[in-house]
Each structure stands twice: as structure tokens, then as C-alpha cells.
Amino acid sequence: MADGGGTRGHEESGQPALVRFEQVSKRFGDVAAVDALTLDIRQGEFFALLGPSGCGKTTLLRLLAGFEAPNEGRILLDGDDIGGVPPHHRPVNMMFQSYALFPHLTVEGNVGFGLRQEKVGRRERRERVAEMLALVKLQGFGKRRVGQLSGGERQRVALARSLIKRPRVLLLDEPLAALDKKLRAETQFELMELQRNLGTTFVIVTHDQEEAMIVSDRIAVMNQGRLVQVAEPAEIYERPNSRWAADFLGEVTLIEGYLNEDGTLATRLGPLRVGAGTAKTDDKVWLALRPEKLRMSAERPAADGLNTAAGIVFEVGYRGDLSLYKVQLADRSLMKVALANTSARGKAQFAVKDVVWLSWPRDTGVLLTD
Amino acid sequence: MSATIKSERSWGKRAVVLLPYLWLAIFFLAPFAIVLKISLSQTAIAQPPYVPVFDLASGWQDLQDFFARLTLDGYRLIGSDPIYLFSYLKSLQIAGVSTAILLLIGYPIGYGIARSPRGLQPLLVMLVVLPFWTSFLIRVYAWINILQRDGLLNDVLMRLHIIHEPAAWLASDTAIYIGIVYSYLPFMVLPLYATLEKMDETLLEAAADLGAPRARAFWQVTMPLSLPGAAAGTLLCFIPIMGEFVIPDLLGGSRTLMIGQTLWTEFFFNRDWPVASAIAVALLALLVLPILLYERLQRRQLERFR
Numbered sequence: 001m002a003d004g005g006g007t008r009g010h011e012e013s014g015q016p017a018l019v020r021f022e023q024v025s026k027r028f029g030d031v032a033a034v035d036a037l038t039l040d041i042r043q044g045e046f047f048a049l050l051g052p053s054g055c056g057k058t059t060l061l062r063l064l065a066g067f068e069a070p071n072e073g074r075i076l077l078d079g080d081d082i083g084g085v086p087p088h089h090r091p092v093n094m095m096f097q098s099y100a101l102f103p104h105l106t107v108e109g110n111v112g113f114g115l116r117q118e119k120v121g122r123r124e125r126r127e128r129v130a131e132m133l134a135l136v137k138l139q140g141f142g143k144r145r146v147g148q149l150s151g152g153e154r155q156r157v158a159l160a161r162s163l164i165k166r167p168r169v170l171l172l173d174e175p176l177a178a179l180d181k182k183l184r185a186e187t188q189f190e191l192m193e194l195q196r197n198l199g200t201t202f203v204i205v206t207h208d209q210e211e212a213m214i215v216s217d218r219i220a221v222m223n224q225g226r227l228v229q230v231a232e233p234a235e236i237y238e239r240p241n242s243r244w245a246a247d248f249l250g251e252v253t254l255i256e257g258y259l260n261e262d263g264t265l266a267t268r269l270g271p272l273r274v275g276a277g278t279a280k281t282d283d284k285v286w287l288a289l290r291p292e293k294l295r296m297s298a299e300r301p302a303a304d305g306l307n308t309a310a311g312i313v314f315e316v317g318y319r320g321d322l323s324l325y326k327v328q329l330a331d332r333s334l335m336k337v338a339l340a341n342t343s344a345r346g347k348a349q350f351a352v353k354d355v356v357w358l359s360w361p362r363d364t365g366v367l368l369t370d
Numbered sequence: 371m372s373a374t375i376k377s378e379r380s381w382g383k384r385a386v387v388l389l390p391y392l393w394l395a396i397f398f399l400a401p402f403a404i405v406l407k408i409s410l411s412q413t414a415i416a417q418p419p420y421v422p423v424f425d426l427a428s429g430w431q432d433l434q435d436f437f438a439r440l441t442l443d444g445y446r447l448i449g450s451d452p453i454y455l456f457s458y459l460k461s462l463q464i465a466g467v468s469t470a471i472l473l474l475i476g477y478p479i480g481y482g483i484a485r486s487p488r489g490l491q492p493l494l495v496m497l498v499v500l501p502f503w504t505s506f507l508i509r510v511y512a513w514i515n516i517l518q519r520d521g522l523l524n525d526v527l528m529r530l531h532i533i534h535e536p537a538a539w540l541a542s543d544t545a546i547y548i549g550i551v552y553s554y555l556p557f558m559v560l561p562l563y564a565t566l567e568k569m570d571e572t573l574l575e576a577a578a579d580l581g582a583p584r585a586r587a588f589w590q591v592t593m594p595l596s597l598p599g600a601a602a603g604t605l606l607c608f609i610p611i612m613g614e615f616v617i618p619d620l621l622g623g624s625r626t627l628m629i630g631q632t633l634w635t636e637f638f639f640n641r642d643w644p645v646a647s648a649i650a651v652a653l654l655a656l657l658v659l660p661i662l663l664y665e666r667l668q669r670r671q672l673e674r675f676r
Contacts, residue, residue, distance in 0.1 A: 067575055087578040100576035104594045113590075117581035165580070 016079070018043040018201055019064065019169060024073035026059055033059040035225035036073070041169075046195050046202045048212035051222035052248070057205045060222075061171050064203070065094045077168065088117070093167040097174040099158035101146045107133070107157050108142035114165040132160040135194070152183050163198070172204040176211065188214050209249050213237065221245050237290075242370040246288045251324070253335045254368075255287040265367075268331040272307045275363035289365040291324065291338035296349075296356050306359045311335065313354045323348040327356060402654075409647035410440040420643050444648035454649065457632040458656065464543070464618070464628060465611040468550040472558040472607050473600060475551065480562030480599070481592075484569070495563065498556050506553065510620050513549050514540065517621070541623030549617040554610075558603040565599030566592070598667060605664040609657055629653055 017040035026034040033056045041047045049057040062068045063075060066087035074081050082090060093114070101110050112129045120128070133139055136156040141149070149157065155175065162170060175191070176184045192215050195202045206212050212219050213233040221228040221236060228248075229241045240246035243254055257267035264271040265287060274287060295301070301308060309329050317324035318341075325337045325348075335358060339349055350356055411420040422439045425432065448454040483494045501509060516522045517539035524536040539545050569592065577587035615630030622628075629649065637646035 065575075065579060067578075086583075087575070088581045088583050094576075094579045096572055096576060098570065098572055100570065100572040102573060102576070102591060102595075104591075113577070113582075114580035116590075117586070161580070 016043075017041060017076075018078065019203075020074075020076040020079075021060070021063075022074045022076065024060075024063065024070045024075060026056075026063060026068055027071050032056075032225045034063065034070070037225065037227060039220060039227060039230065041201065041203060044199050044201055045217045046192065046204070046215055048216035048219045049203065049205045049222060050209060050212040050219050050249075051207065051228075053207055055222040056225040057207075057222050058173060059225075061094070061173055061203065061205050064169065065092060065171055066090050091165075091167055092169040092171060093162040093165055094171040094173065095158050095162040095175050097177060099154050099178075101154060101157055101161070103146050105146070106142065107138065107144050107146065107149070110146065110157055111142075111160045111164055113161060118165070128164060129160075132164045135163070136160045151178055152187070155179060155187065159194075163200070167200065169201045169203055172202060174205055174207070177206075177208075184211070191215055213249070221248060223248075239366055240288065240368070243286055243288070243368050244370075246366070246368065251291045251336050251338070253289045253291065255289070255333075256284070257287060258282055258284060259367075268333070269309050269329060273305070273362040274365070274367055283369060286368045287365050288368055289335070289360065291336040292322075293360060293364045294335070294337045295359045296325065296327070296337050296339060297359070298350075298354070298356060300357050301359045303359075306361060308357055308359045309335070310355070310357055313350050313352050313356055316348050316350070316352055318348050325350060327358060329358075405647045405650055407440075408643050409444050409645075409651050410442065411644045411647075412439075412441055412443060413642050413644055418643070419641050444644040445652070447645055448648055448652060453627070454629075454632060457627050457629040458653075460627060461612050461614075461629040464546060464550070464614075464626075465608050468547050468554070468611055469604055469608045471547065471551050472554055473604060476555060476558030476562055476603060477596075477600065479555075480559045480603075481566055481596075483559070483563050484566035491567070495560070498559050498563075502556065507616065509553070510549055510617055513545070513552065513621060517545050517548070540621065543622070543626060545621040546618050546626065549621045550611055550614065553617060554607045557606045557610075561602040561606060562596060562599040565596050565602075569595055598670075601667050602664070605660055605667075609660055609664075612657060613653060 019039075019041040021037055021039040024034055024037050025032060035056070037056075037060070039060075049060055051057045059068060063070055066082070066085060069083070075083060077091070102113065105113070108126075108129050111132050112125045115125045115128060129142065130139075133141060136159055138153065138156050138160065141153065141157075146154065146157070155178070159175070172191075176187055179187060188211060191202070191204075204212070204215060216233065218230065218232055219236055220230045223244060229236055229245045231239075236245060236249055240249065240252075246252045246254070255265075255267050255269065255272070257265040257272070259282065260266050260271065263274070265274045265285070267287070272287065300310075311327040311329040313325055314328040314334060315326040317326075320341070322338050322340045325339065326334045327337055328334055337358060341348060343349065407424065408420060411422065413419060414421045422436045424436060428436075479498070483491055483498070486494060514521075518524075519536045519538065519540075521539075523539060524533070527533045528536065539548075573591055573595075574587050577591045578584070582590060613630050614628060615634055618626060618628045619631055619634070633646050633649045633653075636642045636649065
């Protein structure tokens with residue numbers, strides 16, 4: 001279950017891993033924060049560790065930075081075991097969730113701190129700090145005190161500080177969590193651009209599914225110290241490998257059923273036509289349907305070969321660009337449907353208690369066995 | 371309507387703001403004015419032992435007469451007799467050296483408490499404050515007992531064969547330093563602990579991440595961030611030690627005169643209230659600088675963490 005997607009992706013690229021976790025475990029008391037986890041991160045990719053709070057994603061990052069030591073397993077960087085290397089000798093840098101800027105230093109002092117540790121000369125230090133500040137669009141901020149900066153500016157200083165030593169891997173611990181939504185969206189694109197231009201490997205920890213999907217090349221979905229699925233964002237969204245992954249990333253409706261001999265799915269809504277899957281006949285499976293892939297109409301759709309179900313609109317969640325509907329079906333179960341509000345008036349197309357027909361083609365949705 | 375409510379509220383607010391000023395006026399400014407006035411008077415064999423006496427009931431002419439009889443004689447005496455200058459310098463020396471010792475001992479203690487497990491910290495802080503539960507005088511007398519010729523200190527040192535005959539600890543500067551450092555240690559430890567405890571530990575992780583080993587992270591991050599606490603502790607100790615009387619009087623020798631003792635002698639022994647008051651005023655003038663410094667530091671601190 002763990003990393004089917006990841007292994008497949010690895011073979012496709014053919015690149016050696018920059019970072020490799022080998023059977024790594026980390027326990028705090030009786031709790032295993034990271035549980036026998038194996039994972040490869042490739043050179044130059046934007047990699048996201050995604051999961052609910054307490055899933056072990058931050059611990060994984062701290063293991064890589066060297067703030068925690070694994071109880072078992074090895075962590076390799078460029079093929080070398082870095083287990084015994086203290087944090088101040090690791091060629092990785094971290095951007096902290098709280099930013100952890102030094103309040104007694106100026107912006108320049110903060111950004112240049114890493115170079116000062118390497119005894120880089122004053123002149124070169126000043127040049128590289130200016131270069132870094134320009135990169136994060138903070139020219140002219142060098143002499144300011146950290147306390148005089150806004151939240152967004154602090155975030156940039158923290159980013160510049162963690163990049164100035166040109167780390168092999170940049171670790172980002174919830175880097176955008178403290179920003180408001182609008183600024184966060186802008187900064188996400190800036191981060192992607194920065195990563196593309198620098199070519200540095202970025203590993204980001206986030207609990208925000210949307211953020212992980214937007215910024216990263218690959219996502220590792222974690223739960224309870226284990227990997228659930230490692231794959232590209234679209235792969236995880238369209239082909240989740242378990243009900244948990246499907247439910248964690250985006251909205252989904254799960255319909256329980258058994259495969260019939262003729263390939264249809266026996267459910268409480270009657271037989272449904274489904275795409276070919278790996279499941280065997282008589283296995284208990286779940287059909288996962290994304291809300292935006294369903295069609296909803298007032299009349300029964302005429303086309304053949306569609307799955308259809310009648311229901312009553314139970315709830316409408318208006319979101320501006322689209323509306324999320326919960327439709328109650330004959331068996332009293334609820335199905336989630338998302339429709340874009342395309343009409344000129346922009347209002348939701350259906351109202352509560354409207355009788356509606358849902359329909360979807362045969363190959364919509366995924367059959368999950370887990 | 372709303373205007374009246376607003377003005378009433380602001381009156382209430384003003385009254386609240388006024389309270390500390392009122393407090394200062396009654397308990398600081400008024401006594402200081404009295405001391406200042408006495409320092410400008412002349413000794414007299416009378417009750418009270420100085421002239422002129424300020425009398426509100428007297429007329430305009432008497433009031434003018436009163437101001438005409440004020441004199442700077444007390445200050446002139448302080449300036450002319452070197453004993454006063456020596457007392458000031460002695461106080462400065464004792465306060466300076468003991469504050470330095472306090473800083474050296476207090477910093478590791480404050481740091482240690484701040485780095486202990488969270489649950490243990492209140493207990494450790496309480497242990498630092500615990501001596502205050504016993505009277506200050508009793509604790510200083512206990513030191514006489516420890517430091518005397520057949521006291522605990524000599525006993526221990528001789529049993530350990532560090533010294534072979536009892537040393538005279540009492541009536542020396544050493545005894546004063548021991549007494550002062552012991553008594554003032556909590557005033558150094560507590561502000562240091564308070565600043566160190568507030569420090570975000572991820573700052574040290576950030577320093578390590580950027581390539582600073584532990585020792586360098588201490589000098590480049592922990593130390594500068596604890597400076598406000600160190601400054602507060604330093605001034606909190608230095609200022610009262612300057613005027614310390616009890617400890618040098620009980621533990622020090624007759625040859626060491628701190629300014630507090632000189633003042634006491636003038637006041638109780640010579641019954642020279644004007645000179646005693648002049649000494650007090652001069653001491654205050656000497657301490658105004660560090661006190662203002664302390665005030666500024668505190669304000670800066672507030673601004674930084676706002």
C-alpha cells in the first residue's frame with residue numbers, strides 16, 4: 001500500500017535519489033511519529049509532505065534537518081548516510097513555520113547569518129545578502145529591524161536566510177501558514193518560480209491539500225507515521241489508492257458495492273457500470289466519485305450507457321465560482337456534486353428540495369479495494 | 371448626550387492615570403523635598419536639630435527670611451572633607467565588584483533554570499526566592515556565625531586541610547562581598563531567568579541549521595537576547611548596593627566605610643541632619659544616571675516586544 005505510486009514514478013525518471021529514507025522510524029515515548037518509512041526524493045523536484053496534523057510530516061523534515069535522530073533506519077543524502085552529521089554541518093537549510101528570525105539582528109544580519117558562520121568575508125557577504133534580498137523582492141530592506149516588518153516581509157526574510165547558503169535541499173515547514181489567503185496564493189506561485197529558477201530541491205511540509213497540489217511536482221500523503229501514497233498531484237487526485245487518500249485530497253463520494261460477473265457493480269442504487277479495475281469478482285469495493293465529474297439535470301438524461309440516479313437536493317453550498325450540492329438518493333445516502341455557476345445571474349442552478357437526476361459515464365470514478 | 375458620557379469616561383481614565391503620579395508625589399517627591407530642604411539647613415541644638423524651620427502659619431516676611439537663611443554649607447562640607455569622597459568611592463567599588471560577581475554567578479543559574487524541564491521551573495524559582503521567607507537581618511546575623519573565627523567556614527576549611535589555622539573572615543571586604551552577593555542573588559537571577567525563559571528555542575535550531583555550533587549559537591543568539599535581562603539585574607543590584615548599610619555595618623570592619631554608614635554616623639552619632647541629608651541627595655544625584663538608564667532600557671524592551 002505504502003509507496004506503489006512513488007516506486008513507479010522513480011523508475012520512469014531514472015534519476016538517482018538525492019534524499020533517501022530507508023526504513024526510518026522515530027518514536028516519542030510509545031508513539032511512533034515516523035514508522036518504518038521508505039521514501040526517495042529526487043534532485044531538483046518540489047516535493048510535498050502532506051497529511052493531517054500529527055501524521056509525522058514535520059518529524060520527517062526535522063529528521064532530515066538533523067534536529068531529531070531516527071531510532072531505526074538510515075537517511076541518505078547523495079548516497080551518504082548523514083545520521084551522524086550534526087545540523088550545523090548538513091548541507092540542508094530549513095525555513096521555520098514561525099520563521100525564527102533573530103529579533104536582535106537587522107534583516108541583513110539575519111540573511112547573512114549563515115555566511116557569517118562560514119567566515120565569508122564582509123564584502124562578499126554584503127553582495128550575496130543584497131543578491132538574496134533582490135531575489136525575494138526586498139531590496140532596500142537590509143537595515144530594517146525584524147520587528148518593523150509585516151508578516152509577508154518576514155516570510156521573505158526567512159526564505160532568503162534559508163537559501164543564502166545554497167543548500168542541497170531546502171526544507172519548508174508550513175512556510176505559508178501564517179499568511180492570509182490572498183497573499184498565500186501569490187506566494188505559492190512565487191515559490192514555484194523561485195524553485196524553477198534555482199533548481200534547488202524543495203521539500204515542503206503542509207496540511208493544506210490545495211497548496212500541496214499547486215506547488216509540488218510530487219506529493220507524499222502521510223497518515224500516522226506511514227506513507228499512504230506518493231505520486232504526482234493529478235495522479236493522487238484522479239487515482240487515489242485508498243478511500244483514505246481519496247477522502248483526504250479533495251471532496252469525494254464513496255459508494256460501496258460488489259463486482260458482478262458481468263463487470264457491473266452491485267450497489268444499493270442498483271447495478272452501476274464501472275471501468276475495468278484490478279478488483280476480483282465478489283470483492284467488496286468502493287466507487288469513488290469526484291463531485292465536479294458528475295452531471296446534474298432536472299430531466300432524466302436520455303443518453304444510453306450513463307449511470308443515473310434520482311435524488312433530492314438536500315443542501316446547497318454557494319461558493320461564488322461554483323456551488324457544492326449534497327443530493328439525497330433513494331437509499332438516503334448523500335452524494336456530493338459541484339456545478340460551476342455559469343449563468344449570467346450567477347446564482348446556484350438548483351435549490352433545496354428540487355428533484356434532480358445525477359448521471360456519470362462508465363469510466364468516471366475509481367474502484368478502491370482498500 | 372454621547373459627549374457627556376465620553377467626557378465622564380475620560381475623567382475616569384484620567385483619574386486612573388493620575389493614581390501613580392499621586393503615589394509618587396506623596397511617597398517620593400514630598401519626602402525628597404523635605405530631605406532636600408534639610409540638606410540646605412544648618413545644624414542647631416534644638417528640636418528639630420536644624421534651622422530654619424518651615425512654618426506655614428508665619429507671614430510673608432518670615433517666609434522671605436526663611437529662604438534667605440538656606441545655605442549650601444552641608445554640600446561644602448561634603449566637598450571639603452575627603453572622608454565623604456572615600457565613602458562614595460568605597461560604595462562604588464563594593465557595588466561594582468559585587469555586581470560583577472553577581473552577574474557571573476547569576477547568569478548560569480538563570481540560564482540553568484530557563485533550560486530545565488517546564489514542570490521543574492516553578493520549583494527552582496521558588497528555591498531562589500525561598501530565603502526571603504526568613505528575615506533579612508537574621509540571615510545576615512547567620513553569616514556572622516558562619517564567618518567568625520570558630521565558625522562553620524573555618525571549621526570546614528580546616529577539616530579539608532585547605533587552611534591550617536582559623537582565618538579572620540569577619541570585618542573584611544571579603545565578608546561584605548559574601549554577604550551582599552548572597553543577599554542580592556535573587557535580584558540578579560530572576561530578571562535573567564525571565565528573559566531567557568521567554569526566548570524562543572527555535573531560534574537556536576535556526577542558528578544550528580545555518581551552521582552555528584552550540585557554543586557559537588550561545589554567543590551570537592542567546593547572549594545578545596539576554597542582555598536586557600542582564601542589564602535589569604545589574605541595575606537592580608547595583609543601585610541598592612550603593613546605599614547598602616546593614617551588610618557592611620554587620621559584616622565589614624570599622625575601616626571600611628560605605629556611604630550608607632557615613633550617612634548613619636552623621637545622622638545618629640553627630641546629629642548633623644543637614645550633612646546627612648546632603649549626603650543622601652548627593653547619592654541620589656550619583657544614582658540618577660543608572661536609574662535613567664534602567665528606565666530607558668525598560669521602555670525599549672517594552673517597545674521591542676510589543
